[in-house]
Each structure stands twice: as structure tokens, then as C-alpha cells.
Amino acid sequence: MVTDVVLAGVGGQGNVLSARILAEAAMRAGYRVKTSEVHGMAQRGGSVVCMVRWGEEVYSPLIPRGRADFLLAYELLEGLRFLEYLRPGGTAVVNDYRLDPLPVLRGDAAYPEDALGLIREASGKCVVLRARDLAEEAGSARAVGTVMLGALSVFLQFPRTAWEDSLRQRVPPRALEANLRAFEMGRKAAG
Amino acid sequence: MRSGDKRELLSGNEAVARGAYAAGVRVACAYPGTPSTEILEELTKLPGVYCEWSPNEKVALEVGIGACLGGARTLVAMKHVGLNVAADPWMTLPYIGVNAGLVLVVADDPGMHSSQNEQDSRYYARMAGVPLLEPSDSMEAYRMVGAAFELSERYDTPVLLRLETRVSHSRTVVEYEDQRREVDFPYEKDAVKRVMIPGHARLRHPVLLRRLEELAREAEISPFNRVEMRSDRVGIVTSGVCYQYVREAFPEASVLKLGFVYPLPERIARDFASHFRRLYVVEELEPFLEEALKALGLDVMGKARIPREGELDPDLVGSSLAEIMEMDTGLQDGGWNRPEAARAPRSSTLPSRPPVMCPGCPHRGLFYVLSRMKLVVSSDIGCYTLSVLPPVSGIDCQVCMGAGVGMALGLERAFAGSEVNASYRGKVVGTLGDSTFIHGGITGLIDMVYNRIPCTIIILDNRTTAMTGFQDHPGTGKTLMGEKTHALDLEALCRAVGVESVRVVDPWDLEGTEKALREEVGSDHTSVIISRRPCTLMRRSPHPVYRVDEEECTGCRRCLRLGCPALVMRGEKAWVDEGLCAGCSMCAQLCRPGALREVEDGD
Structure with a gap:
């Protein structure tokens, strides 16, 4: 049994860090883990996808299309872009946030208006939240990723300490309290 | 686990650094380049290793050669195109051999996530006559680095360790020794072996060829080459991260997994092939293994079905081979573990989200002005290359680091003697970054002054190597190891090579930038404009x-x-x-x- 999570967002939204925190929590929960990240040019405001897989034995760092148990969409269009990775009946956690890419800003392409509807339709379960608002409420606008992880955590059986230890290791000490609150708000939003 | 052992989720790059540290590496050098950059960034956190950002990959390898001759185990890291820059020392190093081990880590970028081409660096092993190791994940990368140092010393040869983006930038759990072995080799003079005048080199080339025969025997017993027998109908040969895709897509197939890839272990390959009517080869980019297997006279199917360009993944491996495997073996889909199709719109129908220059990026101002002035602009590799995209559309041509200068010179000369292109005369500017100017641009500028070319070069000085994640370079006044140092004075350097007109502009000041350009472009001498403002992402202070x-x-x-x-x-x-x-x-x-x-x- 392998559990697969796709984290799709825009460069700068922090899904690379979220993927790392998720992977470390899975490791602490006792699983074999593999991740795939994006670095370099693609990060400059481009489409950024990370993948995290865990189980007894994991091979490919890339998840086959139609296999992901969870899709974490940090932005609607990016969620839609990687929706084909979600397995039928899989769960989507969606940040209800639209960020127009350059071709849309320039009027060369149209932003898909029904992105959220399409994600809802394709997923077995769909949790929609406004992660940025929740993060700000928790005390750090940058904790969007932690809100998303909090929402995801409702569906996973990781011990609470696995999450907290991973956050502690990866988040700067001064932002830790806000991130722990953000995690909790994500949980509540999904629960 | 022994005491001192640790268990951590490491990227392939971090695992390479850990492996080198455990093996007692004492000198490590690199020029930053995605996907290889984090190797040195990780290694420099560990005690007892001299780490440097070299000005370019050629210098990095030369430093490495000196260090290994001097008795220190040495790691040199670069991205695939960096090995082109280092190719000159690389091709002769196998003639002179090493003393302490030297491992060159090269990171390929299939799919060009962050690169200008997707060349296959494995050919650099074959071209130079150097053994090639290829890991399939972080744990194997860690083990291979230690083995590579031993191999290097035992056979008196450099070793090439080839990573790919999905090995460099994927994380797996690595069990590693958090302790540094002390390795120290005595230096002895041996000019016949190490000074490659023709008379000596003629003696050394046969040594290299004999060594390759011995290495071929070593490959036959390498623990990194293994046969996994499962199905008696489907046999796949693979290496690197493709092994993972094969296991995912065809879980029941038998696999010859190669880690010691060159020289090819021919006996193992023949033995494996004898079990099957035909072998399938799964490799990214070029048919490197496929050609070697075909040369053995084996029936091999590879690039006829699997794309030769771009990155592979489990879906692509499965869909490329399922049909032919079914025809060959009668197995449904050849045993492809095909996922259920998702009900999503095709991602290709969605608006793309290309990377863009950040808000406040100083390059935006400069290239906006260049574009407005309708100049012919040559450029090189950096964040500023993104200004080729609309609406700024500010770049005409670009190939590699530093090339903005040489190409500008060539364009200027071509236009100078042209009737049809006369309107472009006096309109050529060459652009490049601060780090890439030092990497490969300064020699072009010397050329320009030497040959009295009237042309303007613009150095985009954002005080860092931004694209790869803010690495220092000789102009920043700080070393990789965090020490303060002399900051190369770009103005003084340009003047010293003979550029009479050197001026600095602030690219946020559009009017001032345009004024300077109008004064310099089309003048009768070589000029340099330094467009200077630190990368906006490095700013920490509040701003309006x-x-x-x-x-x-x-x-x-x-x-x-x-x-x-x-x-x-x-x-x-x-x-x-x-x-x-x-x-x-x-x-x-x-x-x-x-x-x-x-x-x-x-x-």
C-alpha cells in the first residue's frame, strides 16, 4: 500500500516546504518515503508541483497519473492542471485562490472559470478552504502551506507528534506558534 | 546501525555530499547550476572540508585535479552543460590519473526544467574513457560516492557519477555515517605520468586503454549491477531513476539494473539476454545502453518506442512499451500496471504558467529599455533570460554562459560588412550577468577591446547568482564557506582590460538607463554599462x-x-x-x- 499526495501551486506559495514537512511527518510515522521537488528557473512564479509518496516500498518519485490519493491545490488553475494525477474517488484539498498567469493577464488565454467545479466533480471528496485568510488569522500570512497540511492531516493517521516535530524542524522558531495555530485551523476547516 | 549513524530524508544532492563527507573528502569545488547546486551547499555545512564556488566549471575541475594530485580526496560538481566548459581538463585527466580519488558529479536535466539543452552526459564517460556510475535514488547515491572514491584510487582514474534531476531533487530515507574518515595520500613527483607533452601522452594513452579493459572486468562484479529475476517473458535493462519507473510500470518484469554503467558489464548483459527473446531498454535521452547492447549483437528494443527527448515517467514508460511487449510476449499490456484514467481536463488545454521575472526585478527595467530602443540583444543564462518572453521581448539570441559578449562581437562584425543588414549597424548590445561575466564573459570582453570593436556590453549586476538560489561569487565579497574576501571590482576590471567608457546605471531608473544607453550604443568604441541593483528577493527591509x-x-x-x-x-x-x-x-x-x-x- 502506497499513499500518494500531489502538491500543486505557484512558485513562491511554499508547496516545496510543505512537501518536505509532509514527507518528514510520514517518515516519523514509520513509513518509507519518496518525494519529488522542483528547483531553479521553474520556481520564479511558474507552475510548481511536488509529489510525496509513502508506504512499505516506494519506487518512482513521480506519481503515475490517476494514482494520487490526495491533491493539495494551492491555487485553482494549478489544482486543475494536476487533477489528472488524482485517482477516481481521491480527495482534493483546495485553496480557493485564483492567481492569473501571465498569458491570462495579457489576454492571450482565459482563466478556466469553473476550475473549482471541475475539481469537485473529479474528486471523491473535496475540501475547500481559504488558506490565506486562515493563515493570516493564525498570525502568519506565509503559513498557507501549513493550513493545507492541517486540512490533509484529518485524512491521515499520523501521530500528532510526527506533524509537530516536523513543523518544529522546518519552520523558523519565531514563526512556530503561528504555524501550529495555522495547522489547527486547517484541521478544523477540513474536519 | 552503528553509533554515529543517522537516518534522514535526504535529496540525492544532499546524499552525495554526505557520501563524500563519510569518504573523507577534503576538497570540493563547483560552479552553481540546477540541478546540482545543493551538493556543495550541503557539504560546506560539514566540518573539515574545503569548499569553494569556483568562477567556472573548468577552474573547478582544475582545482580538483591539483587537490587529488596533492593527496586529498576531491569532489567536483556541476550541471551537465558545465561539463562542456570543463571538457578540456576532463579529456586529459584520465591520461595523468589521480593520486587520492577524484569524483566528478554531473547532474543532467532531462526535460530541461532549468536548462538550455538536455545533453546526455554519459557520453563524456565514454569519450574520456572514465568509469561511470549512475544511482537510482538518494541511498544509492550515498553508497556510490564512497565506492567511486575507492574505484578512483584503485584504478588511478577519475570517476563520473551521473545524476538526473529526479535523483538530485527527490528525497528518500538515507542511512548514513555521520563521521569523516581521515584519508591522506603522500605527494610524489612523477613528471612522465603528469606532464602531458606528446612524448609522455603517447605513453599514457595505452595505459588508459588497458585500464578500461580492467574496469570492464570490475563492472562484472560490481554490487551496483544486479539481476532481478521475476517474469520469464519480459526482461528490461535500465539504469538511474528509470529503474524506479520500470518497477512502478512493470512490477512483474525481470530487470537488469545497471549502476556501474560504463564500461558495460558484457557478460552479465549476455547472461540476462539469454533468458528472453528480446530485451527492452529503458533509459532517458540518448540510446547509450541500447547502442552498447546492440553492439553485442543482442535483440534490443528501446528508442524505437521510448521517446529520445524529454523526461520519462512511469506513465510514459508503460504506454511506450505495453503494445510491443504484448505483441512480443502475449502478456496483456506486457504486464503494465496501468492506472485508471482520471476524469480531468487535459492539462495541455489549460493556460500555461511560465516562470516570470519577480515584481521589482532589476532586469525588467533594463530589458524594457532595450526592447523599446529596438536593439539587437545577445544574452546568456540567468533570470534575465526570462525577459525574452512577452511583453518585454528583449532578447534576440542566447546559448550559454558568457556568450552574450562573443555573439555581440560577431553580430556587429557581420552587420558592419552587410548591405541587407545595414540598418542594424551600431545597434548591437551584449548582455550578461555578474556571475556569468566572471564565469565566461571577461575573455570575450578582452577580445572586443583587442580587436577594437565598437559595441556595448551590459553587465546585469544583481550582486548574486540569483537563478540557482543566491550563491556568492567573486564579486560579492563572500566565499562559500562564509568568509569575507576581496570583492572583485567590475568597473576596475573592465577598465583594466582596456574599456575606456565604463558607467553604472540603476535599472529602476528607466530614464537614466535609457540616457546612458543612447550615449553609448552606436559610439565608436567598446563600452560597458553596469546595470546595478541587488536582486529584489534578497531585500529584507520594509519598503513602500x-x-x-x-x-x-x-x-x-x-x-x-x-x-x-x-x-x-x-x-x-x-x-x-x-x-x-x-x-x-x-x-x-x-x-x-x-x-x-x-x-x-x-x-
């Missing part, structure tokens, strides 16, 4: 932002010509996303009615 006064905004969209991601149209009016705005003021400089106003950042 801009806001649109909706009463004043006429909706003319002039400000949109900058392509700033913080500036969009909302209905008929421009709107600034204050959370993204960096306060550079360039949009306000373009706004005729003065609708863009500075306000204090409320965030």
Missing part, C-alpha cells in the same frame, strides 16, 4: 508599495508593458497586488496621468 488611483487611471495599459506580475487589469483600471508589489516605481514612471502613487506598505 504602489497603488492605483482609480480616478486618475485612464486604463491605457501602458504600465502592463513591463509584464510585472503584481500589476493587472481589473475591469478597465489597472490594479496593484500590494502583497506582491516590491515598490520599484517603474510602473509609476510609465504612467502618464500619474495614477500610480507610492503608499506605505500596510502588510
Whole structure:
């Protein structure tokens, strides 16, 4: 049994860090883990996808299309872009946030208006939240990723300490309290 | 686990650093380049290793050669195209051999996530006659580095360790020794072996060829080459991260997994092949293994079905081979573990989201002005290359680091003697970054002055190597190991090579930048303009932002010509996303009615 999570967002939204925190929590929960990240040019405001897989034995760092148990969409269009990775009946956690890419800003392409509807339709379960608002409420606008992880955590059986230890290791000490609150708000939003 | 052992989730790059540390590496050098950069960044955190950012990959390898001859185990790291720069020392190093081990880690980028080409570096092993190891994940990368040092010393040869993006930038659990072995080899003079005058080199080439025969025998017993027998109908040969894709797509197939890839272990390959009617080869990019297997006379299917360009993944491996495997073996889909099709729109039908220059990026101002002036602009590799995209569309040509200078010279000479292109005369500028100017641009500038070429070179000095994640370089005044050092003075350097006109502009000042360009471009001498402002992402201090006064905004969209991601149209009016705005003021400089106003950042 392998559990697969796709984290799709825009460069700068922090899904690379979220993927790392998720992977470390899975490791602490006792699983074999593999991740795939994006670095370099693609990060400059481009489409950024990370993948995290865990189980007894994991091979490919890339998840086959139609296999992901969870899709974490940090932005609607990016969620839609990687929706084909979600397995039928899989769960989507969606940040209800639209960020127009350059071709849309320039009027060369149209932003898909029904992105959220399409994600809802394709997923077995769909949790929609406004992660940025929740993060700000928790005390750090940058904790969007932690809100998303909090929402995801409702569906996973990781011990609470696995999450907290991973956050502690990866988040700067001064932002830790806000991130722990953000995690909790994500949980509540999904629960 | 023994004491001192640790268990951690490491990227392939971090695992390489850990492996080198455990093996007692004492000198490590690199020029940053995605996907290889984090190797040195990780290694420099560990005690007892001299780590440096070299000005370019050629220097890095030369430092490495000196260090290994001097008795220190040495690691040199670079991205695939970096090995082109280092190819000169690389091709002769196997003649002279090593003393302490030297491992060159090269990271290929299939799919060009962050590169200008997707060359296959495995050929550099074959071309130089050097053993090649290829890991399939972080744990194997860790083990291979230690083995590579031993191999290097036992056979008196450098070793090439080839990574790919999906090995460098994927994380797996690695059990590693958090302790450094002390390795120290005595230095002995041996000029016949190490000074490659023709008479000596003629003696050394046969040594290299004999060594390759011995290495071929070593490959036969390497623990990194293994046969996994499962199905008696489907046999696949693979290496690197493709092994993982094969296991995912065809879980029941038998696999010859190669880790010691060159020289090819021919006996193992023949033995494996004897079990099957035909072998399938799964490898990214070039048919490197496939050609070697075909040369053995084996029936092999590879690139006839599997794409030769781009990155592979489990879906692509499965869909490329399922049909032919079914035809060959009668197994349904050849045993492809095919996922159920998802009900999603094809991602290719969605608007793309290309990377863009950040809000406040100093390059935006400079290239906006260049584009407005309708100049012919050669450039090189950096964030600024993104200004080729609309709306700025400011670059004509680009190939590799430093090339902006040489290409400008060539363009200028071609136009000077041309009738049909006479209108481009005096309109050529070459652009390049601060780090890439040092990497490979300075020699081009010397050429320009030497040959009296009237042309303008613009150095985009953002005080860092931004694209790869803010590495220091000789111009920043800080070393990789965090020490303060002399900061290369670009103005003084340009003057020293003979450039008479050297001036500095602030690219946030559009008018001042354009004025300087109008004065220099088309003049009768070589000139340098340094466009200087630190990368906006490095700024930590609070700053004002801009806001649109909706009463004043006429909706003319002039400000949109900058392509700033913080500036969009909302209905008929421009709107600034204050959370993204960096306060550079360039949009306000373009706004005729003065609708863009500075306000204090409320965030």
C-alpha cells in the first residue's frame, strides 16, 4: 500500500516546504518515503508541483497519473492542471485562490472559470478552504502551506507528534506558534 | 546501525555530499547550476572540508585535479552543460590519473526544467574513457560516492557519477555515517605520468586503454549491477531513476539494473539476454545502453518506442512499451500496471504558467529599455533570460554562459560588412550577468577591446547568482564557506582590460538607463554599462508599495508593458497586488496621468 499526495501551486506559495514537512511527518510515522521537488528557473512564479509518496516500498518519485490519493491545490488553475494525477474517488484539498498567469493577464488565454467545479466533480471528496485568510488569522500570512497540511492531516493517521516535530524542524522558531495555530485551523476547516 | 549513524530524508544532492563527507573528502569545488547546486551547499555545512564556488566549471575541475594530485580526496560538481566548459581538463585527466580519488558529479536535466539543452552526459564517460556510475535514488547515491572514491584510487582514474534531476531533487530515507574518515595520500613527483607533452601522452594513452579493459572486468562484479529475476517473458535493462519507473510500470518484469554503467558489464548483459527473446531498454535521452547492447549483437528494443527527448515517467514508460511487449510476449499490456484514467481536463488545454521575472526585478527595467530602443540583444543564462518572453521581448539570441559578449562581437562584425543588414549597424548590445561575466564573459570582453570593436556590453549586476538560489561569487565579497574576501571590482576590471567608457546605471531608473544607453550604443568604441541593483528577493527591509488611483487611471495599459506580475487589469483600471508589489516605481514612471502613487506598505 502506497499513499500518494500531489502538491500543486505557484512558485513562491511554499508547496516545496510543505512537501518536505509532509514527507518528514510520514517518515516519523514509520513509513518509507519518496518525494519529488522542483528547483531553479521553474520556481520564479511558474507552475510548481511536488509529489510525496509513502508506504512499505516506494519506487518512482513521480506519481503515475490517476494514482494520487490526495491533491493539495494551492491555487485553482494549478489544482486543475494536476487533477489528472488524482485517482477516481481521491480527495482534493483546495485553496480557493485564483492567481492569473501571465498569458491570462495579457489576454492571450482565459482563466478556466469553473476550475473549482471541475475539481469537485473529479474528486471523491473535496475540501475547500481559504488558506490565506486562515493563515493570516493564525498570525502568519506565509503559513498557507501549513493550513493545507492541517486540512490533509484529518485524512491521515499520523501521530500528532510526527506533524509537530516536523513543523518544529522546518519552520523558523519565531514563526512556530503561528504555524501550529495555522495547522489547527486547517484541521478544523477540513474536519 | 552503528553509533554515529543517522537516518534522514535526504535529496540525492544532499546524499552525495554526505557520501563524500563519510569518504573523507577534503576538497570540493563547483560552479552553481540546477540541478546540482545543493551538493556543495550541503557539504560546506560539514566540518573539515574545503569548499569553494569556483568562477567556472573548468577552474573547478582544475582545482580538483591539483587537490587529488596533492593527496586529498576531491569532489567536483556541476550541471551537465558545465561539463562542456570543463571538457578540456576532463579529456586529459584520465591520461595523468589521480593520486587520492577524484569524483566528478554531473547532474543532467532531462526535460530541461532549468536548462538550455538536455545533453546526455554519459557520453563524456565514454569519450574520456572514465568509469561511470549512475544511482537510482538518494541511498544509492550515498553508497556510490564512497565506492567511486575507492574505484578512483584503485584504478588511478577519475570517476563520473551521473545524476538526473529526479535523483538530485527527490528525497528518500538515507542511512548514513555521520563521521569523516581521515584519508591522506603522500605527494610524489612523477613528471612522465603528469606532464602531458606528446612524448609522455603517447605513453599514457595505452595505459588508459588497458585500464578500461580492467574496469570492464570490475563492472562484472560490481554490487551496483544486479539481476532481478521475476517474469520469464519480459526482461528490461535500465539504469538511474528509470529503474524506479520500470518497477512502478512493470512490477512483474525481470530487470537488469545497471549502476556501474560504463564500461558495460558484457557478460552479465549476455547472461540476462539469454533468458528472453528480446530485451527492452529503458533509459532517458540518448540510446547509450541500447547502442552498447546492440553492439553485442543482442535483440534490443528501446528508442524505437521510448521517446529520445524529454523526461520519462512511469506513465510514459508503460504506454511506450505495453503494445510491443504484448505483441512480443502475449502478456496483456506486457504486464503494465496501468492506472485508471482520471476524469480531468487535459492539462495541455489549460493556460500555461511560465516562470516570470519577480515584481521589482532589476532586469525588467533594463530589458524594457532595450526592447523599446529596438536593439539587437545577445544574452546568456540567468533570470534575465526570462525577459525574452512577452511583453518585454528583449532578447534576440542566447546559448550559454558568457556568450552574450562573443555573439555581440560577431553580430556587429557581420552587420558592419552587410548591405541587407545595414540598418542594424551600431545597434548591437551584449548582455550578461555578474556571475556569468566572471564565469565566461571577461575573455570575450578582452577580445572586443583587442580587436577594437565598437559595441556595448551590459553587465546585469544583481550582486548574486540569483537563478540557482543566491550563491556568492567573486564579486560579492563572500566565499562559500562564509568568509569575507576581496570583492572583485567590475568597473576596475573592465577598465583594466582596456574599456575606456565604463558607467553604472540603476535599472529602476528607466530614464537614466535609457540616457546612458543612447550615449553609448552606436559610439565608436567598446563600452560597458553596469546595470546595478541587488536582486529584489534578497531585500529584507520594509519598503513602500504602489497603488492605483482609480480616478486618475485612464486604463491605457501602458504600465502592463513591463509584464510585472503584481500589476493587472481589473475591469478597465489597472490594479496593484500590494502583497506582491516590491515598490520599484517603474510602473509609476510609465504612467502618464500619474495614477500610480507610492503608499506605505500596510502588510
